[in-house]
Amino acid sequence: MGKKKAKSAILSALRDACANEGKAVAFLEHQRWGDSPFCPRCGIVGEVYQMTDRETKERNKDYRWRCKSCKKMYSVRTGTIFEESRLPLRVWVYAFWKACSSKKGISALQLCREMEITHKSALFVLRRIRHGLGDQPGPMLSGTVEVDETYHGGKPRYRGQIKKGRRTRKTPVIGMLERGGRLRLQVMKRVTAKGLRSAIAKYVVRSARLMTDDFNLYRTAGREFKGGHFTVNHSARQYVKPGTDIHSNSIEGAFSLFKRGVMGTWHSISTKHLPNYLNEFEFRHNTRWDDDGERTAKAIRAADGKRLTYRDSVDRPQSA
Ligand SMILES: [Zn+2]
Structure with missing residues (x-):
């Protein structure tokens, strides 16, 4: 029962995140930091707060956070593959979801049509997602x-x-x-x-x-x-x-x-x-035993922190 509920919860969060930028940000923040948000610049946990707009009192339009310890601002993009572009995060969430759900993945052409972005942006997104999926830690093969x-x-x-x-x-x-x-x-x-x-x-x-x-x-x-x-x-x-x-x-x-x-x-x-x-x-x-939601969440976490290695990966063969 508990598991089934969690399953539908993540799928409905994904659906919402693809339609609404604020929800996409909240979804990614949760995947990245769980219930204890920390500062990606200095690593301090708990000493951080969401910045708000002075007039509306809503979250700042760039969804920024500030760290009380190092005084710096950051967002869920900081230090991730999302930092390299200005594309809405709901596009990224959608691309992760589609790349992780259909049996054969999604092409850049489909992504650019469905999210109304350029073909170049779609390629950019998918390349980084695929790079992030590489070399997952796991037990050695046996048996x-x-x-x-x-x-x-x-x-x-x-x-x-x-x-x-x-x-x-x-x-x-x-x-x-x-x-x-x-x-x-x-x-x-x-x-x-x-x-x-x-x-x-x-x-x-x-x-x-x-x-x-x-x-x-x-x-x-x-x-x-x-x-x-x-x-x-x-x-x-x-x-x-x-x-x-x-x-x-x-x-x-x-x-x-x-x-x-x-x-x-x-x-x-x-x-x-x-x-x-x-x-x-x-x-x-x-991840074939996971459902689409779990697999998407794993993919997003896998991409975390792989930003700086992307260029190396395409300009150099992986192995001797
Ligand atoms: Zn800090």
Whole structure:
């Protein structure tokens, strides 16, 4: 009962926040500070108050706060991704909600139509939201973990080259999926035994059972897993080892869902922005048991404090 009530409360708060700037501000303040607002400039809790307009006695039109301790003014935008633009916060709340609720996310084109903002602003908002969703803290993957790579972007450069990813010029993405659990996706510069090993070691516990196809570069990583390294012989068109649970169908399913999302909603993604789309996809997978309201609240909290790293993220690949 309590949980159901909380669920509808957050959804109705979201709906109100998308229509009214004051409510959007209050919603974000609550997500950020809960019941104990603090000063983002000096970190002092409790010594802060909302500023009011001298004539109307209502909240100041920029929704500012002041800190009694450091005497500085701030707002819910201070130190967040919202600080970089003057867009109304109800636009941000709406974008977070939509990015977190529909199965395939929202495109900049849809956002600019629905919120009557420019396409450029819509891109700006969505890029920052996606960036904020990246590299969420969480337990390492354990149990049975499937690992595979997929390849993104342009046609292979040389005619006659095998089109299927490996040994082409496409951008590799490694995917690691705990069966029944979390997903991790990471862009790689090049697929090497060393690179695969370090990506897997970063996210998967040593005691796991590792499942891959028979691609030989997984052997180095595979040797380190106490639970064993099991392979399915894809080159012989085998997809499940008969009579066993040895397969990598779940991670392949996740890749194909990602690709359908790319084609269906975003049409094309440049390699530069690929990590951001992977963030969004990974986040949605890892919060799949949450309802839309909880997921949106998590996304907003995740974006908190990531403002300064955005530019780095688009100008530099995520991993070696
Ligand atoms: Zn202060």
